[in-house]
Amino acid sequence: MKVSITVNGKAYTKDVEPRTLLTDFVREHIGLTGTNIGCDTSQCGACTVHMDGMAVKACTVLAVQADGSDVTTIEGLASGGELHPMQNAFWNEHGLQCGYCTPGMIMSSVKLVENNPDITEDEIRHGLEGNICRCTGYQNIIRSIQAGAAAMGGGD
Amino acid sequence: MYPPKFDYHRAGSVEEALAMRKEHDGKFLAGGHSLIPVMKLRLADPGCLVDISRIDNLKGICPDGDTVKIGALTTHAMVASSGEVPEALPEAAKMIGDPMVRNRGTVGGNVAHADPASDLPTVLTALGASMQITGEDGSRSVGADDFFTDLFETVLGEDELLTGVTVPAKTAGTGTAYAKLPNPASRYAIVGAAASISVADGKCTAASVAIGGLLPATTRANAVEAALVGQEMTDANIKAAAAAIADSLGDDVMGDIHASADYRKAMAPVMIARAVKTAVGRA
Ligand SMILES: Cc1cc2nc3c(=O)[nH]c(=O)nc-3n(C[C@H](O)[C@H](O)[C@H](O)COP(=O)(O)OP(=O)(O)OC[C@H]3O[C@@H](n4cnc5c(N)ncnc54)[C@H](O)[C@@H]3O)c2cc1C
Ligand code: FES
Ligand code: FES
Numbered sequence: 486m487k488v489s490i491t492v493n494g495k496a497y498t499k500d501v502e503p504r505t506l507l508t509d510f511v512r513e514h515i516g517l518t519g520t521n522i523g524c525d526t527s528q529c530g531a532c533t534v535h536m537d538g539m540a541v542k543a544c545t546v547l548a549v550q551a552d553g554s555d556v557t558t559i560e561g562l563a564s565g566g567e568l569h570p571m572q573n574a575f576w577n578e579h580g581l582q583c584g585y586c587t588p589g590m591i592m593s594s595v596k597l598v599e600n601n602p603d604i605t606e607d608e609i610r611h612g613l614e615g616n617i618c619r620c621t622g623y624q625n626i627i628r629s630i631q632a633g634a635a636a637m638g639g640g641d
Numbered sequence: 642m643y644p645p646k647f648d649y650h651r652a653g654s655v656e657e658a659l660a661m662r663k664e665h666d667g668k669f670l671a672g673g674h675s676l677i678p679v680m681k682l683r684l685a686d687p688g689c690l691v692d693i694s695r696i697d698n699l700k701g702i703c704p705d706g707d708t709v710k711i712g713a714l715t716t717h718a719m720v721a722s723s724g725e726v727p728e729a730l731p732e733a734a735k736m737i738g739d740p741m742v743r744n745r746g747t748v749g750g751n752v753a754h755a756d757p758a759s760d761l762p763t764v765l766t767a768l769g770a771s772m773q774i775t776g777e778d779g780s781r782s783v784g785a786d787d788f789f790t791d792l793f794e795t796v797l798g799e800d801e802l803l804t805g806v807t808v809p810a811k812t813a814g815t816g817t818a819y820a821k822l823p824n825p826a827s828r829y830a831i832v833g834a835a836a837s838i839s840v841a842d843g844k845c846t847a848a849s850v851a852i853g854g855l856l857p858a859t860t861r862a863n864a865v866e867a868a869l870v871g872q873e874m875t876d877a878n879i880k881a882a883a884a885a886i887a888d889s890l891g892d893d894v895m896g897d898i899h900a901s902a903d904y905r906k907a908m909a910p911v912m913i914a915r916a917v918k919t920a921v922g923r924a
Contacts, residue, residue: 486649503649503690525642527678528827530741539718539744545677546745549649550670550694593740614828615739 488552492517493561499548507543507551508532511558514548519559519588523617530616533589534558540596542615559588562595570636571595571629580629582620590616594630598637606631644680648689655775658693658802663777665689669802671714671750674742699749699804702726710773711806713749720748726808727768728923729817729835729916733760736821738828749803752788755795755858757895758829762789763853764819766861767835770808776801792857815839815847816923820915821854822908824899830854831900834862834912838869840924845869850913852886855894855905864889865913874921883914 489498492515499514508525511517511534523531525544532543535557562569571591574580581587590613597612598604604612609630610623618626648665652658661667667689670676679685693699699714702723709726720726720734721743737743737751737760751761752772766785774781776798788795797803821833832854839847848869853859868882886909896902 502646504644504646506643509643526681527674527742530739533741540741541744542741545674547649547673547677549651550673550692597740612740615741 486549488548490548490551490553491555493557501548503547503549505548507534507536507541507546507548507556510548510551511543511556517558517560521585521588523585523589528615528617529586529589530593531586531589533592533616535592535596540593557592559592562591569595571598571633574633574636575626575629578625578629578632580621580626586616586618586620590618590626594633595637598630598634602634602638604630604634642681644677645683645686647680647687649692650689651692652696654696655699655802655804658691658696659775659777659800661691662802663800665691667691668799669693669753671747671753672716672745673750674738674746675750675754675756693802694747704810707810707812708807709810711748711808713747713752713803713805715748717743717746717748717751725810727811727817727837729764729768729819729837729920730761730808733764733819733821733833733835736760736819736823736828748806752806753795753797753803755789755793756829757792757857757859758824758831758854760819760821760830760833760853762859763830763833763851764817764835765806765808766851766853766859767837767849768808768817769837769849770806772803773805773807774801775804780804782807786861789858794858812839814841814924816920818916818919818923820912820919822912832905832908832912834909834916836913836916836920838874838917838920838924840874840921843873845872845874845921848917850917852909852913855902855909856890857893857895862886862889862913865917869917874917876918879917879921880910880914883910883917886910886913 521531523529527545668687670690699712717734817837837849848866850862864885868885872878894902
């Protein structure tokens with residue numbers, strides 16, 4: 486089936502099997518491998534992307550469901566050669582170890598902060614319910630998101 | 642992990658969805674947050690999916706006099722931020738999974754799937770909601786008490802579409818609440834309790850309490866309700882009334898690797914008391 490999905494501002498039209506997942510669409514069909522697949526069972530959030538302005542788990546969305554949508558992946562956050570403030574914050578605050586969860590963490594946290602600019606630490610912790618990190622113990626991730634929120638213009 | 646192969650059809654209206662389902666012997670796809678995972682695990686292999694997620698008139702929350710209609714395709718995130726429905730509903734919706742699950746999962750899909758660990762069946766049962774169902778031969782409305790029949794079983798026929806859920810509007814003197822003991826990983830309910838309590842002069846005048854997560858299908862806690870009505874809503878009376886759940890659970894309490902049947906039984910009165918107490922505070 487033909488689907489047309491705009492990814493990071495560029496329109497792609499591809500012929501895919503209906504069972505193609507959005508993770509595979511971005512990774513295999515258009516070669517953007519920044520979106521990671523962790524659990525592949527809707528639990529870990531490593532595959533989080535933005536679809537029509539909302540954070541979604543791309544391993545649990547079919548490409549045919551995203552037909553006509555506007556998708557942003559981790560590759561699309563930076564603009565004009567400048568990292569997104571949340572990406573910089575993860576870098577500066579060392580919000581990662583192996584980095585596997587990081588694309589999903591950053592995509593989730595950008596939406597958490599956009600939807601709630603003055604987000605509290607408690608709200609960050611709750612907001613990360615769907616993102617699992619097996620390395621950091623979360624402490625530096627929380628710190629990064631607080632710094633990212635401040636850099637995005639809010640933060641407590 | 643790919644789901645098994647299937648044909649895909651996208652419906653633009655309820656009529657089209659019903660016709661496509663019949664022609665292709667398909668299964669409806671809403672948010673896909675129960676169906677896609679079970680297909681990946683090969684627990685379902687429908688052969689054909691009829692995507693209903695773009696039927697726009699099934700999305701949204703619409704107050705209508707003393708009731709509120711919630712379209713089947715309304716997402717959990719939309720319910721979570723709604724001030725128009727009784728408090729227990731946004732409270733429960735906020736506890737579903739995580740933000741990404743709430744952005745995709747729908748009220749209709751949650752109710753039709755009837756996972757015993759789901760939150761909305763319990764809340765809708767306590768609220769006395771009714772389910773709006775449309776099939777080829779017309780529409781019918783079924784009360785939540787009669788809708789959920791067994792593990793993943795409802796009265797919905799394969800050829801019927803759930804179009805929405807109707808709940809009573811918020812009323813002065815009545816408070817509603819949901820309390821859940823979540824599975825720490827998935828957030829599904831190990832035990833969930835919902836209550837709608839009417840209070841006048843400190844005494845309970847009407848009570849509707851439902852319990853889920855530990856039985857194959859969510860169910861009303863009739864013994865607890867009877868023990869609440871007429872009582873002063875003190876902590877001690879609420880606790881004593883909640884204890885009445887013990888006798889009515891029967892032999893159907895489920896245990897698994899996450900929580901034994903005994904543990905769930907012990908937690909049932911705790912969650913019920915919490916829900917009732919919060920509901921009383923909101924009445
Ligand atoms: C990681 C994770 C955590 C979760 N945690 C929770 C939780 O804590 N609490 C909770 O309650 N739920 C939880 N869920 C389930 C979530 O709420 C699902 O979104 C919901 O159960 C199904 O809704 P859906 O729109 O995704 O339906 P789908 O997956 O699209 O469909 C589910 C089933 O319902 C049928 N169906 C869907 N819509 C209709 C309709 N309108 N008429 C007739 N049949 C229909 C489909 O044919 C299918 O059989 C979780 C899910 C995930 C992935
Ligand atoms: S890979 Fe999608 S949630 Fe884990
Ligand atoms: S940094 Fe390794 S999983 Fe989070």
